[in-house]
Amino acid sequence: MTRLTRAFGRYGPSLVLFGLLLVAWQLAVSVLGIREYLLPSPWSVVEALTGGDIAWTRHIWITSVEIFGAFVLATVVGVLLGTAIAWSDIMSRALMPFLVFVNTLPKVAVAPLFLIWLGYGIVPNVLIGALIGFFPVVINTAVGLNQIDQDMLDLGRVFNAPKWRVFAKIRIPNAFPYILSALKVTATAAVVGVIVGEFIASQRGLGYVIITTQSSMNTPVAFAALVWISILGLLLFGAVAALARYLAPWAEGSEQ
């Protein structure tokens, strides 16, 4: 019972606001008589969520795979580059200018190039998602690996531990909260990148579904695709948060 009241105390206000917005939306549509292709009613969006003429399962599946791929790729590449930067000054001096340059590029504008190079399919979309999402992981990994008490490093030296073991046992765990907090940003960025990729060139995926509604004026379907995209984004974000709690419970609240 107390758990329930506490949960309500926490989520209640936003749920109430959400409900009010839905009601206002429905009222606006039905009272003002706004036409469906401009602003569909909440109910028609709900109907469109599983609506028959779109192969939702297939599109959702493709987009999920792309988002997950982009996220994993950004994480792996980001952690590797961040570790390389923290490992040695030379690598840091070699890599940093490149990375900063890549990061200042408007990555969305690079997307069409990926299409030229890689053709249609999920690969370019995964790459665009990863490209947009990897930079925070690089930076936070490098910072987390270096943000460490001299005493802790001395601990490694007192016991004559080789450098890689100090990384494995001391620096990398120390960097976990930093990396995990970057992954939350990356989760969101991967979704953006993948959808942009699907906008530009795809015949599958939720981004593609939205593009097709432009010509068909099937606005409820566009809204439904948006809802699906945000559900995917929330799921990934939630999974990262759960992973953080599992991998670094000692860092609760200390991240960000």
Add this chain to the structure above:
Amino acid sequence: MAPVIALDRVGMTYAADSGLVEALRDVSLTVEQGEFVALVGPSGCGKSTLLRLVAGLRAATTGTIAVNGAAVRGPIRAVGMVFQAPVLLRWRSILDNVLLPAELAGLDPKAHRDRALALLELVGLADFAAKRPAELSGGMQQRASLCRALLLDPPLLLMDEPFGALDAMTRDEMNLELLRVWGEAGGSGQGGVRKTILFVTHSIPEAVFLADRIIVMSARPGRIAMVAPVALPRPRTVEIRTSAEAGRLALAIYEALTRRVAA
């Protein structure tokens, strides 16, 4: 046999952002095998610095340091170090923190588990083995870091105010345990040989109770102001601790310290 620790006219100057800080000047000192030497001095006089130099964690600016006859040029081997702060890894349980030296040395931590648990038992932390550092008080963390230093049974111990955060009673208990670990009664140390201990403290009675010899340092730049042999019999007991002779020695050291600080 070469002394375990030999410092010859050692000086140390830090280059800090605010300028040069001369922490130690012209410190010469030897510690023999099996000796228990206490180091006292006002805070900031370079005690921690001196331990770091001996451990090879930093290089002295002038003079030479040798450990077991070999010049120190980098982190030395087979040393147990208790830092002034507990420096526990916050993501590890207390037990895993105590086992860290084995892991860092590439040994199998499982083989050291029993010893780690026995050490935790010794310092009264048996019930806290599975807890994380944040769940322990400062004094408990210090005791855990002592266990970590003892895990691999090193012949040389460098201890930086290891009992500074303990209440008086626990501190007395820990003092007795430390003497046991050191091998005061003979035979309980590694291979029946006493360890060599360099022990920094700001408690004069503690220094008197534990040490064979007390080195008194002057305020910054740290120099050796006085070397006082402790002629009290061993094994040391509570009676010895409160004896008139111990009191006289403590007073002499107190006077040497305050005189130097005032001057």
